Amino acid sequence: MSGNFLNIGVSGLLSTQSAINTVSHNIANANTEGYNRQITQIDTRNPQFLGGIYIGTGAEVGAISRVFDATTLLELQSNISNFNELEVYLDQASRVDNLVADASTGLNEGLQAFFSAVQTVADEPTSIAARQVLLSQGGLLAGRFNTLTEQLESQRRAVNSGIEASAKEITALGQSIADLNIKIAAATGGGLGQPNDLLDQRDRQITQLAELVDIKTLQQDDGSINVFIGNGQALVVGATASQVVAQRDTNDPKNVDLVLQTGAGNVPITETVSGGKLGGYLRFRDEILEPGFNVIGRVALAVSDEINRQHQLGMDLNNDLGGLFFTDINDATLMQRRVINDSSNTGTASLGIQIDDPNLLTDANYELRFQGGNYILTNTTTNATVASFPPPGATPATVSIPSEGFSVVLNSGAAAAGDRFSVFPTRTAGADIQMQLTNPSQIAAALPVNASTSSANIGSGSIAGVSVTDTTTPQFTNVANDLDPPLVFEFTNATTFNVRDANTNAIITGPVGGFVPDQSNDMLALAGLNYGYEISISGSPQPGDTFNVAYNTNGTGDNRNMLLLGDLQQANTMDNASSNFQQAFGRLVADVGTKTKEAEINKQAADALVAQVTNRRESISGVNLDEEAAKLIKFEQAYQASAQVISVARSIFQTIIDSTR
DSSP states (O other), rough: OOHHHHHHHHHHHHHHHHHHHHHHHHHHHHTTTOOOOEEEEEEEEEEEEEEEEEOOOOEEEEEEEEEOOOHHHHHHHHHHHHHHHHHHHHHHHHHHHHHOOOOSSSHHHHHHHHHHHHHHHHHHHTTTHHHHHHHHHHHHHHHHHHHHHHHHHHHHHHHHHOHHHOOOOHHHHHHHHHHHHHHHHHHHHTTTTOOHHHHHHHHHHHHHHHHHEEEHHHHHTTEEEEETTTEEEEEEEEEEEEEEEEEESSSSSSSEEEEEEETTTTETTTTTTOOOHHHHHHHIIIIIIIHHHHHHEEEEEHHHHHHHHHHHSSSSSTTTTTTOOOOOOOOOHHHTTTTEEEOOOOOOOEEEEEOOOGOOOOOOOOEEEETTTEEEEETTTTTTTEEEEEOOOSSEEEEEGGGGEEOOOEEOOOOOOOEEEEEEEEEHHHHHHOOOOSSSGGOOOSEEEEEEEOOOOOOOOEEEEEEEETTSSSSHHHSSTTSEEEEEEEESSSSSSEEEEETTTEEEEEHHHHHHHHHHHHHHHTTTTTOOOEEEEOOOTTOOOEEEEEEEETTTTHHHHHHHHHHHTTTTOTTTTTBBBHHHHHHHHHHHHHHHHHHHHHHHHHHHHHHHHHHHHHHHHHHOHHHHHHHHHHHHHHHHHHHHHHHHHHHHHHHHHHOOO
């Protein structure tokens, strides 16, 4: 009998010792991240049947298990993934928001300063100082475009680095999870119970993985866990882990793409992964960075094209026709920069993009592929096919895409089946814009055409207006700094007139009818002449009245072209004639600001959810030191009591021995 309660005492001692070890383990890991509190389950041993009754045989350790709630952990991992995505997105978006909204770097202030300088020259067309200020403001405006684009390029490089670093971390964590799967499966399969600390380590690795990317997990019968990313692509399957690799996009080498390297080959996952830091980088790139490049570039193209177009219709202080104010948007080098050949192309086609109408440009990028004997142009934002055309019979050739505001220029070579080309009509324009004028005298403030009324006229006819539409016509180019020919409008009666060459007095055409007294009449249009300019006459000319048209030689005080340049500030020359320059850029500022504010609000909400679920997890699985201390006292007392049982058993056993002597 003494042996029975000796065994009972020993069983109590051993089971209590195990419980004390577990409590001590909990206390030691109270501050270990991801640790789940453990408990020792003490069970009653099977009783012994003796003398017709069952006699207890003590206690034993049934299991040491984690206090763990899988649903709470999954919720925590999901919230952590969402929070980290928003944190990265907000950090990157805030930088762009500060950049475009800052008065010292944004475009609207630069545009305002530029057009203020234009107005000053219009007020003082002979002032060299005012012209110099305009040159300076033009350079500063171009510099703002350049700086904004370079800052976005710098941010692109940072995003690429972030994506690459995240990919490496995901790969490392995936391998670590696979290694832990091996250990856990071996322990579970060997009948050794649940390896709690290994399970905690794996859960911690999976939670760290959730910080980087959204994941789904699937528990296996052998205790291992499979991990999936994107649209169900397997990162970890049992003991095998795939690699996530960031590599240069074959369509766009400035960006990095993601592939999942598996035993079966590479699987592109850029378009499918989300959540975590990686999702934050990718979403920022798609929603803010790429549109930012394109909006800035689109405004740069519109500013360059409109200012250049109007400036070239004017005349400078040297009596020369106006030249380019900013960079020619269809410079051959710039056109080629707008197309990137896919690195896998096998054909020899060399392409470019010619900007036809900045007013029709959008913020979209495109893909041009050669398939089925045709070129197919697709908007990569909407995935809509916008044009399809066969290859030209000979190169160079230009194919207009009217709906998009540009043309595809096929310079040379031929595409092979399957060849792809990335088309970026606007992305690089912010970096391309530069000042072309270097001397104040080159500013074309005047119009090159002057019209006057003969002093001998007796009627009430007057010059209602002079407009210039094209200075590349022979009338402007045949003779430098002169019209070829200068004109005289000679009225033969109240409604008809002749058009004469002022140099020879020869009639060019006439008599021309259709003049309507007392309203504005476009004289060259009535005469059917396209000279690149127009003269409007109103009132009631009398027979014999004449009106002279000549080159505006020495028109230094003329500000007519500068006034027209100034009008461009408020002209709706963008977004299908619905926006001016500042409004178009202002939409980018507003859009980035709205997205940044939304991300800030959502991040705060996500942070609160993470804290809430973390607290819930801690209340379930965390170590409460006060509670563990109380358990320690309880188990210490039980241990001492079991020791006392052993002591009593020894004493009784000794008494039995002594009684037999």
